[in-house]
Amino acid sequence: xxxxxxxxxxxxxxxxxxxxxxxxxxxxxxxxxxxxxxxxxxxxxxxxxxxxxxxxxxxxxxxxxxxxxxxxxxxxxxxxxxxxxxxxxxxxxxxxxxxxxxxxxxxxxxxxxxxxxxxxxxxxxxxxxxxxxxxxxxxxxxxxxxxxxxxxxxxxxxxxxxxxxxxxxxxxxxxxxxxxxxxxxxxxxxxxxxxxxxxxxxxxxxxxxxxxxxxxxxxxxxxxxxxxxxxxxxxxxxxxxxxxxxxxxxxxxxxxxxxxxxxxxxxxxxxxxxxxxxxxxxxxxxxxxxxxxxxxxxxxxxxxxxxxxxxxxxxxxxxxxxxxxxxxxxxxxxxxxxxxxxxxxxxxxxxxxxxxxxxxxxxxxxxxxxxxxxxxxxxxxxxxxxxxxxxxxxxxxxxxxxxxxxxxxxxxxxxxxxxxxxxxxxxxxxxxxxxxxxxxxxxxxxxxxxxxxxxxxxxxxxxxxxxxxxxxxxxxxxxxxxxxxxxxxxxxxxxxxxxxxxxxxxxxxxxx
Amino acid sequence: xxxxxxxxxxxxxxxxxxxxxxxxxxxxxxxxxxxxxxxxxxxxxxxxxxxxxxxxxxxxxxxxxxxxxxxxxxxxxxxxxxxxxxxxxxxxxxxxxxxxxxxxxxxxxxxxxxxxxxxxxxxxxxxxxxxxxxxxxxxxxxxxxxxxxxxxxxxxxxxxxxxxxxxxxxxxxxxxxxxxxxxxxxxxxxxxxxxxxxxxxxxxxxxxxxxxxxxxxxxxxxxxxxxxxxxxxxxxxxxxxxxxxxxxxxxxxxxxxxxxxxxxxxxxxxxxxxxxxxxxxxxxxxxxxxxxxxxxxxxxxxxxxxxxxxxxxxxxxxxxxxxxxxxxxxxxxxxxxxxxxxxxxxxxxxxxxxxxx
Numbered sequence: 001x002x003x004x005x006x007x008x009x010x011x012x013x014x015x016x017x018x019x020x021x022x023x024x025x026x027x028x029x030x031x032x033x034x035x036x037x038x039x040x041x042x043x044x045x046x047x048x049x050x051x052x053x054x055x056x057x058x059x060x061x062x063x064x065x066x067x068x069x070x071x072x073x074x075x076x077x078x079x080x081x082x083x084x085x086x087x088x089x090x091x092x093x094x095x096x097x098x099x100x101x102x103x104x105x106x107x108x109x110x111x112x113x114x115x116x117x118x119x120x121x122x123x124x125x126x127x128x129x130x131x132x133x134x135x136x137x138x139x140x141x142x143x144x145x146x147x148x149x150x151x152x153x154x155x156x157x158x159x160x161x162x163x164x165x166x167x168x169x170x171x172x173x174x175x176x177x178x179x180x181x182x183x184x185x186x187x188x189x190x191x192x193x194x195x196x197x198x199x200x201x202x203x204x205x206x207x208x209x210x211x212x213x214x215x216x217x218x219x220x221x222x223x224x225x226x227x228x229x230x231x232x233x234x235x236x237x238x239x240x241x242x243x244x245x246x247x248x249x250x251x252x253x254x255x256x257x258x259x260x261x262x263x264x265x266x267x268x269x270x271x272x273x274x275x276x277x278x279x280x281x282x283x284x285x286x287x288x289x290x291x292x293x294x295x296x297x298x299x300x301x302x303x304x305x306x307x308x309x310x311x312x313x314x315x316x317x318x319x320x321x322x323x324x325x326x327x328x329x330x331x332x333x334x335x336x337x338x339x340x341x342x343x344x345x346x347x348x349x350x351x352x353x354x355x356x357x358x359x360x361x362x363x364x365x366x367x368x369x370x371x372x373x374x375x376x377x378x379x380x381x382x383x384x385x386x387x388x389x390x391x392x393x394x395x396x397x398x399x400x401x402x403x404x405x406x407x408x409x410x411x412x413x414x415x416x417x418x419x420x421x422x423x424x425x426x427x428x429x430x431x432x433x434x435x436x437x438x439x440x441x442x443x444x445x446x447x448x449x450x451x452x453x454x455x456x457x458x459x460x461x462x463x464x465x466x467x468x469x470x471x472x473x474x475x476x477x478x479x480x481x482x483x484x485x486x487x488x489x490x491x492x493x494x495x496x497x498x499x500x501x502x503x504x505x506x507x508x509x510x511x512x
Numbered sequence: 513x514x515x516x517x518x519x520x521x522x523x524x525x526x527x528x529x530x531x532x533x534x535x536x537x538x539x540x541x542x543x544x545x546x547x548x549x550x551x552x553x554x555x556x557x558x559x560x561x562x563x564x565x566x567x568x569x570x571x572x573x574x575x576x577x578x579x580x581x582x583x584x585x586x587x588x589x590x591x592x593x594x595x596x597x598x599x600x601x602x603x604x605x606x607x608x609x610x611x612x613x614x615x616x617x618x619x620x621x622x623x624x625x626x627x628x629x630x631x632x633x634x635x636x637x638x639x640x641x642x643x644x645x646x647x648x649x650x651x652x653x654x655x656x657x658x659x660x661x662x663x664x665x666x667x668x669x670x671x672x673x674x675x676x677x678x679x680x681x682x683x684x685x686x687x688x689x690x691x692x693x694x695x696x697x698x699x700x701x702x703x704x705x706x707x708x709x710x711x712x713x714x715x716x717x718x719x720x721x722x723x724x725x726x727x728x729x730x731x732x733x734x735x736x737x738x739x740x741x742x743x744x745x746x747x748x749x750x751x752x753x754x755x756x757x758x759x760x761x762x763x764x765x766x767x768x769x770x771x772x773x774x775x776x777x778x779x780x781x782x783x784x785x786x787x788x789x790x791x792x793x794x795x796x797x798x799x800x801x802x803x804x805x806x807x808x809x810x811x812x813x814x815x816x817x818x819x820x821x822x823x824x825x826x827x828x829x830x831x832x833x834x835x836x837x838x839x840x841x842x843x844x845x846x847x848x849x850x851x852x853x854x855x856x857x858x859x860x861x862x863x864x865x866x867x868x869x
Contacts, residue, residue, distance in 0.1 A: 245778070288704060288788040289774060289781050352777055359770045363705060366766075370705060377707040381792075 085109040092336075107336055114333055117324045118150045125309040126389045127319040128270060130158070133174040135215075135268035135316070137259050140179070140200060140342030144274030146330045147322055149339055151175055151272060152207040159210050177204050178262045180255050181218040184231040185238065188344060196344045203340055215262050219251075222258055222478035237476040240469070245290070245351035246461030253425050256314070257480045263316040275320045278327035278360065280307050281371040284378040285356045290457050305428060307378055308387035313426055317389055326371060328364075384428065422455035423484045424462055429455055447474035450482070531556065539746075542738035543779055550746055557743055561731055562597050568718050570729045571686065573604035578684040580675055581609040581630065581638070583623030586690030588630060588751035589740050590732060594688065595634045608682050612674045613642035614667055615650025616757060623752040630750065641678035643670055647824055654827060655758055662833075663758050666823055673811055673820045679726045691730045694737040694775075697782045698767050700789035705767070716789040723803070724812055736782060738775075 083089045083106035092107050105113060122128050128151075136151050138144045158172045179200050183193040197216055204214045220230035234254075241247040263271050275283075287303045305311065311318045322330065334341055349357075363370040420429045447470045451463050464473050474482075527537045529549035537547035541556070548556070564570070571577060579594060581587045591609060598605045611627050614620050624640065631638040644650050647670060655663050679687050696716060703712040714720070719729045732740065744751055774781040805811065806818035813819070826833065 243778075284704065285701070288700070288792075289778075289785055350777070352774065352781070355770070355773050355777065359766065359773075362766055373707040374705060377704050377709065377712070380709055 082106075083109050085113070110329075111333065111336065114146075114325060114329055115150060115153070118147075118321050119154070121309055121321040121323060122154070122319075125319070127272075127310065127321055128154070128173055130170045130173055132270050133176070133268045134270045134272055135176045135178055135259070135263045135266070136272045137274070138177050138179050138200065138204075139274070140196060140344055141274070142330045142334045142339075142341050143276045143279065143322060143325075143327065145203075145339050145341050146325070146333055147272055147274035148177060148203075148207070149333075149337075150321070152212070155210060172210065174268075175210070176213045176215060176266065176268060178215045178217065178259055180258050181216055182251075182255075183344075184218060184220050184234065185251070193344065196342045199340065199342045203342075213266075215266065217258060217262055219254060219258050222254060222261065222480060224261075224479065233476050234478075237473070240464055240473045240476065241462050242464075243461040244349075245353060246458075248349065248351050248353050249425065249458075250462050253481075254478070256318075256426075257478070260314050260316055261480065268316060271314070271316050271318045273318060273320055274322055274330075276322045276325045276327050276330055277371050277375055278364065280320075280323060281374040282353070282357045282360050283307060284374050285360065286353055287378075289352055289356065290461065303378055304381035305384045305387060307375065310388050312386045312388070312390055313384075313421065319389075323375075326364075420453075421484075422458055423450065423453055423481055424458040425455060426484075427455050427457075447471040450474050450477075539742065542742070542775070543736050543783075545779055553742070553746070557735075557739060558593055558597060561593055561735060562601060564718075564734055565597070565603075565731055568729075570688075570719065570731060571603055571605055574606075575686060576606040576608065576682065576684040578608045578610040578639075578679045578682050578687045579636070580687055580689045581611050581627050582690075583611070583626035583630075583752040584690070585740055585744050585749075585751045585753065586692055586732065586737075588626070588749050589744050590688065590690040591630055591634055591636060592747070592749055593743075594731065595636060606684075607636050608684060609636045609638040610675065610678045610682060610684075610687070611638065611640045612671050612678065613640050613644070614671065615643050615652055617652055619754060619757045620651075622754065626750060626752040633750065639678055639682050641674050641681070643674065646670070646674055646677060647820070649824075649827055651758070657827065657830075658833075660758060666827075667758075669819045669823055673818070676724075676726055676811070684726065687726050687728045688731055689728055690732055692732040692735050692737045692740055693782050693786060694768075694771055696730070696733060696789070697771055697785040700785050700792075701767050701771070703789075704792075712789065712792050716786055733786070734783065736775075736779075 083091045084104045086106060086109050089106035089108065091104055092110060128134055134151060136144070136148045138148050152175065155173060155175050158170075162168060162170065162172045177200075179197070181193065181197065183190070200216070201214060204212055218231070220234045223230035223233055238247055238250065241250055259271055262268075283306060284303065287306070305313065307323075309320055309323055311320075333339065360371060360374070421427065422429055448467075451459060451470050451474075454463060464470055527547055529535050529537045529552050530546050531548050531552040535549035535551065538550045539553060540547050541553065577594070579587065579591050581591055591607075594605075595607055597603065598607060609627060609631055611624060613624060627638060627640075630636070642650075651663070651667055654666055658666065675687060699715045700712065703709075703715055716733075718733045719727055721727045743749075771782065771785075774785075803812055803814060806813040806816075806821055808817050808821045811818045811820065813821075815822075817825075
């Protein structure tokens, strides 16, 4: 697809917004056709206080109360049992599906609806520009499989447009795929890992043209300089974390660092993750439980930092184009199109994360719009200044691209800025976190400085309780984490110094 | 619940209490997992509540305070602890017990007996207000008419007002309720799940309704349910532990179970959720409904008629669905029989115990 063509863009937008918020534009049609409309704010009568079409919703429910999901399309009017969008094909019918939302679309409309959500997210947040080089993080699961598929389709169209255009002025964005091999941490049989990686190679090599480079990188390669004992050190590091949830979370951060490392070493400037609505809903609840990333009194959490479409806290900005897609939909698409997924690293989880995800699954079964509601709740928190793609001031970039980016980017005034981040999880630090840092003497060792620079949540669930073992833990950390702590703490320190400089008499204790 | 309270250390050999280091540890504190003796447990339990009261300035000397007493564990322990603390720390409070008689045979009549015994045991004057006197209907009669769907809505609306009316009759300055940390954490979660930002920012407040006639406070905001049970168990307090017959045990919801599961993995999760709820403040420009008074009974109401009057009107006219569901029924259109919202909200544990007053 030619990303810089204006008419094309507006069309995308129109379609996409339909797909995104069916409750506004499609409501009337759907109410007529089938009555049932599971909107985000039903399911609890005291629910949403915003303008959520309450009465309408209620009337719809009244109609829906009688027929069961299977008979619904038949029970109404003239378009008997047809897809509610194209009104030509049979809607999909699969046994054992719970959400009747998908059942109203035919396969093609379902697919284009899902792709529409993806495309809207990409274009309206300026996630991918023609000059970009995009790295897709592929775990083998359904979400990242669909992300990979959609990015490929987009690239494929761009390539076709490029070949057809006469002046070839707009380049086609590049796509690479990264798989992080965590078999050194989990006890997976070796042949399974080899087979899994082989499958992934096959998947990626089938997505041509254009060809995509695949980077299979073991997670222990974060310890790049002394790679022979990397996996041992990693194991020791994870064993030093006694909290099961903390261990899982640390692994998530290390995985992100690995992806960042691959991206920056290979010249990628975007990292695409397959995080879907369901995943983000879980994140909202786990963040609530862990008092994760609370930012500043009166400003909400830094939780909003994690759940936006774009997160450029990292060296290479991270984008979540599947933020508006449910895992059920993604699984369905994989099933429909026969997209092969690879299951690795499936360990039963006894952590808070595991508990939350089964809780959210349960809630979603009870009400198919629950996950969206959760994400919307947290979406009302104010995002940060880094939750958008940084503006391009490069004159090499076509003006149209720049203009569009400006148009869709968040206004800086609506966001919060933050200076300092936790070196482990990279969440913006709260004032109270910073204050505890203030108490640290400048003569303290690196490891003490490090733990003081962490957020309270990481200090609780990842760092060892016993202060004497923090030193050991610190020595086991891979270089990128330590490096971030150093640059972060220097920032913190100067920030604090700035606040008290008028009270400092001598410059003697200036150097840390 | 009682068995959980009896969590004695399994390890062989006597283990010392980690607070006083003198007596044998008798229990594992649910909140911190410290192994402590009974005496130290009583002390830390009461001391924490005292600190909450002092830090949040819940009461002023000379105030008259009503304790919402249902006869259940929370309110019984609250009555006991408050009267103890009042005496020990010279709060200078006049304490009263306030009970609502919903008129549920086999449940409230029995629990009221408990409250009456508490009246004597703790020497606190008791006032009972009944639905029958206030509204002319007992809950039993209402259920006969409206069935078991939405009955908790009626009960909740009427109880809220009944408590206020009872408090006014007692001429108290404040009403203390036994909502515990688990209840509040559950409400935070439910409000996130529902996307109710307005309630989310309100539900963690320790004192509510300060602009209304009688403010309410929750001295147990940071007290774990399990510790309350433990306290009642070891002190052999006289409380009533049957669930309401119209909201049976089977109804216990996902959210409550989820919180219990979390507590098992990480005890401080409950406090963390409350903390998150407090921080979850969003600069909303949401307009709060204007507070007026009900044209019929004079109770505070944002509408022409207060909710209780709307529901009561429905009952008296034989249209029990009036006022149930989302539209405002009587306040908008007198004759409109309002459609019913979805009755079953299975994510919630107790419909009656709505926390936002």
